[in-house]
Amino acid sequence: MTSINRFIDFNDELIDAGERLRLERLARALTGMAELGVTERQHIEFHPASNELAMSVFWRHRDPGVTEQGRLSDLYLLAAGFWSRFDLAAWREYRSETEDHPLREFLRSAVLLFEELRITDAVIAERPGTDAAFALRRRLYGEFHTGQQPVNLRRGFRADALFNHLYAVIHGIPDRYDASEGELSELVDPVLFGVFDARSTADSVGLAERLAPLLYGRLEEDLRHSYYAVGDGLTGPKPDFHYHRGTKDREKGEAGEKESVGELFSTWHAANRSEKGMHLNYELEHGRIGEGDGTGAREGREGTEATSTGRGQSSADERTGIAHEAGSEATAPEAGTWTNAEGFGSANESVVFRELLAEADNSSEARDRILRWREESAPHVRAIVKEMQKRIERKREERREGLPKGRLSKNPVSVLLHERPRPFYRKQSPSKRLDAVFGLLVDGSGSMADKLDQTKKAVLLFHDILRSLETAHGIAVYQEDSAAATKTRQPNTFQWLHRFRDDGKDNGERILSLEAGDDNRDGFAVRWMTSRLLQRSEAHRFLLVFSDGEPSAFGYGQNGIVDTAEAVREAEKQGITVIHLFLSSAPATARQQELFRMMFGSRSVSADSIDRFSEETLRILRKLLVLASGNM
Incomplete structure (x- = not known):
């Protein structure tokens, strides 16, 4: 444990656990994922491997009301928007096509910018209560882009300045880009108005493809800064399962890629769970490399009896006589066998644990x-x-008065005063x-x-x-x-x-x-x-x-x-x-x-x-x- 006295103040953001739990419950409600986690990164992101959504640190160190609405806008965009409205097949195909493009980061970020606008409008239409959070998001990110634009121009970061301009144009925010890059803006702006007609990720990709030839020869270098990471975790390799020989070949025959972020998370999460459990422990921890030699194998027949059996362990509690199942505290925890932490929270999915009986210090x-x-x-x-x-x-001596049966009270006045008298009492059940x-x-x-x-x-x-x-x-x-x-x-x-x-x-x-x-x-x-x-x-x-x-x-x-x-x-x-x-x-x-x-x-x-x-x-x-x- 790191002693709490050794806090490093400049590098230790004190997290509000109650707020984080509340945001996690919101994310789970919006996505329908029971164990989805929420964390923070530089930009909003998806993390299928860890089953998490990442909010942006952009909202830290602001007025509490702004931080609240900003983080809500992140979750609305991720959990109610990209989760089901982002076409992974179209995105992956475009990433593959632009792998060798000199402006690949600009073009990919442009697609995600267009998608954010399209998906935001769709979420607001479906959930009007999200409008206030998104309005604040547009305003503050608009201030960020218009504030960074002159800095990028002064430093010669022309691609970054143009990207700032894209954000300003599609959100109707005035900027000063035309004054220095008028020719480029005249070429780009007409294409940008097509974003309001986009109805799918493929449409957003089409707009980026229209931008690409206009920028060829006019921008010498790609983006210097990152603006989006929402698509990064959706294209990497599948989980690093510990496959044994032969299983990788079997995977080749499985169904193709999933089409939405939600389906990807569900599949990844289910696959991770299927790779855990006691059924794999022996092979992972005690198995040997090499193929079986086939000796002793025989054809299976229906109705064949098992050739070996195993017995479970249980014991009765000496005081209660109640039997406890194997693996519980009552049955030899000193055995020290490793157990996977199933059902102990998403933060502990990779935990294995054992129980030991401490050795007595007889010195x-x-x-x-x-x-x-x-x-x-x-x-x-x-x-x-x-x-x-x-x-x-004292509890044993206390009496319960006014009962319909039991011992007769020494002062049964209620027999005369009440239509339905209760003149009896009982002592409390004895307890030692x-x-x-x-x-x-x-x-x-x-x-x-x-x-x-x-x-x-x-x-x-x-x-x-x-x-x-x-x-x-x-x-x-x-x-x-x-x-x-x-x-x-x-x-x-x-x-x-x-x-x-x-x-x-x-x-x-x-x-x-x-x-x-x-x-x-x-x-x-x-x-x-x-x-x-x-x-x-x-x-x-x-x-x-x-x-x-x-x-x-x-x-x-x-x-x-x-x-x-x-x-x-x-x-x-x-x-x-x-x-x-x-x-x-x-x-x-x-x-x-x-x-x-x-x-x-x-x-x-x-x-x-x-x-x-x-x-x-x-x-x-x-x-x-x-x-x-x-x-x-």
């Missing part, structure tokens, strides 16, 4: 620490346990333990190295209190292996310090084995623990996250903040209360507090110093226990 030093820390915390543990036991007992379960995630990234002792002490206190109250809890350390992480595979490990099925077992020695690792993928960890908590039957579910900064993993920068915020909201929608404790040697800054608010909402707590980790843990846990006991 005499560890045992001495445990004894010393427990002696220090014993008064606090006894106080909380005593308070909770009193609350539980809190109907609650706690999941604790501990950041295991490298930046935790200087806080390990105090973190272990806080986790041990958490464990001792819940163990004394016979309350179910699970504690896991999470980290990503930065050295092994690649674009297509990001290995994450969860080490169990205490499993849910361990019940009252003392795992203090496992907690003392906690070590710092590499990176942290917080949103993925929250989703993982959420899935474990949802398997529990307790009425109250709590998820605590102990971390010392922002998410930091392979390809998990700003989108990691959004992914974490989305994971927290999804958990809370399913009835899980998520609490974050920021572990730091100094009080959190205003910037850090804002970041944590974006990810965890109002339930983020900061310890002012390392020495106060245990104190804050105690305070948080007490509040949650009171909450659980009050709703029994």
Whole structure:
């Protein structure tokens, strides 16, 4: 993890996770893609490989209202416009034809400029409510082009100045291009008026083809700047699947190219999903290069019996008797098999993870620490346990009055006063333990190295209190292996310090084995623990996250903040209360507090110093226990 104290202010744009999630929901609604992501680039773009739309950074650092409308115009143009109205076949054919043209960037950008105007008009006609956002877009981009035009002319960038002129003409914005390039504008302008009659991408391509001979010999060099990237991600190679011998030949017989951006995204996304899953794990990780020799092969016959079988693993929880499926926390997570992260969010599609049982630290030093820390915390543990036991007992003694049946009340006046008397009462159902379960995630990234002792002490206190109250809890350390992480595979490990099925077992020695690792993928960890908590039957579910900064993993920068915020909201929608404790040697800054608010909402707590980790843990846990006991 990159400690949040090491922010680089000039190179770190603090993302508003709530706003990004809202924009993602809009993009998904407009396109019908359930897991579509939204990011930012220099220009608006499509990224089929990562299943994302990119808004432009053009709208940053402006008045909030302008930024809002500008980003909305980007999404309207991409998700409601180019998504279904842009002809990929015509675009790809034209890109191929202009590959060797000396003005290829100008001509390709001209096609996209014409397409933007055509598609904008179509979106406004279908969705009149988008008109305000597009009007602001035309005005500000018009100011940009007319402002850049004299600069480009002064520097001798004639192609860029002409492109600025194209934008101004088709949007009805006056410029000063005629004063210096009158001859060229007289040739080009009549062609531009044809853009208002364009009804397809092929029509826009036709206009560019009419421009090409007019520019030949009159423009010496191509564009110096980029103005559009919306078509770039739509022409590259297909996803880099790990095909094995023979599959590439099979692909040659498949259907031709898709005709729209939406179809391309759907196909790419489906193909990526089909290439993932446990059915490929053995071949990818344990297979050998080479062809089979054919020995032992025989012709298949209908009704033939299988020659080998496999058994699944399951076990019953000792306390409940409920069987758990193989792969759940209850069944030997120490096996350490790698699993693909299916259904853990689009930001984690290339993640594989394993669960290990931490090895206990049986050294005499560890045992001495445990004894010393427990002696220090014993008064606090006894106080909380005593308070909770009193609350539980009080609940058992409370009576429900006014019932139609049960025990007769000592003062049955209602028999005389009411037409339909209810003179009976019942005591609350007896309960010996809190109907609650706690999941604790501990950041295991490298930046935790200087806080390990105090973190272990806080986790041990958490464990001792819940163990004394016979309350179910699970504690896991999470980290990503930065050295092994690649674009297509990001290995994450969860080490169990205490499993849910361990019940009252003392795992203090496992907690003392906690070590710092590499990176942290917080949103993925929250989703993982959420899935474990949802398997529990307790009425109250709590998820605590102990971390010392922002998410930091392979390809998990700003989108990691959004992914974490989305994971927290999804958990809370399913009835899980998520609490974050920021572990730091100094009080959190205003910037850090804002970041944590974006990810965890109002339930983020900061310890002012390392020495106060245990104190804050105690305070948080007490509040949650009171909450659980009050709703029994």
